[in-house]
Amino acid sequence: MTPISSRFFISTNHFQMYLCYIDESGTPQIPGNTSHYILAGITIPIGKWKSCEQDINRIKNTYKLTNAEIHTGWLLRNYTEQNKIRNFNSLDYNTRIYEVNKYRNVDLLKLQKSKNRWLYKQTKKNYSQTKNYIHLAHHERMSFVEEIAKTIGNWNFARLFAECIDKIHFNPAKSNLSIDEQTFEQIVSRFERFLKVIDHVHPTYGMLIHDNNETVAKKHTELMKNFHKSGTFWTSIENIIETPLFVNSQLTSMIQIADVCAYSLRRYLENRNEKLFDHIFKRADRKDGIAVGVRHFTNFYCDCKICKAHKLQA
Ligand SMILES: [Zn+2]
Secondary structure, three states, X not given: OOOHHHHHHHHHOOOEEEEEEEEEEOOOOOOOOOOEEXXXXXXXXXXXHHHHHHHHHHHHHHOOOXXXXXXXXXXXXXXXXXXXXXXXXXXXXXXXXXXXHHHHHHHHHXXXXXXXXXXXXXXXXXHHHHHXXXXXXXXXXXXXXXXXXXXXXXXXXXXXXXXXXXXXXXXXXXXXXXXXXXXXHHHHHHHHHHHHHHHOOOOEEEEEEEEOOHHHHHHHHHHHHHHHHHOOOOOOOOOEOOOXXXXXXXXXXXXXXXXXXXXXHHHHXXXXXXXXXXXXXXXXXXXXXXXXXXXXXXXXXXXXXXXXXXXXXX
């Protein structure tokens, strides 16, 4: 039998653990087809994992998206065929699905007969990526993502880290790093600093969890190994453990939440769309009122909400 004193010893020496889910929005290539590239990480203490999953699943169930992945970019597109179906908004879900699929099948058959293979392939991909969302009209899909963003905003235990690069102002020669490397190093450094502050009071560790992507997996694993060995440019790594874990975003709700965060930041920076951003940005890691966790890498004179909140110290 364990003596009372040693049981007491064990219970007072437990440590805290944070999971940080990472995802990207936009393309890191220059120029690519987006003006910004964002890498975002949202961290929660492991004790909150279950309730976060339940929060997300509750909203998914309301919109009949129980088994669907939240892929914000695809969710919020305009599905033109929905506009062509008469009284689409007044139809029930099953009829909407039937009507949209009917339209899409006819369209694909037509494209298959045409000589434009590229358009056929592209359209087929678009239809496949959005097939789980076609029972919802655009305004309903928007409400769904807004509810998710609002929920994230209310998780006062969660912290957001992000590096948002305006590619026009990024000079790889000057920074000695690629866009992708810089964003990853920044996220790792900010997450580590966040953990160090808590660790000062209570032993705390953190782990990075990524959407699975073969190229990124290899690169970030190598980078992380080097950070463990020699630190990042900004900090030594003591509280983040292991190399990132790579998971299937289709099966893991929390990685989909990182997608919502990255998307919301990019939509704000590229289109000044504040609807989702204002919820998400509440969770930016802050120190003495300054949003240290989220940075917009751009020209010095930018007066966006991120720059204003990040530059208060200047
Ligand atoms: Zn800015």
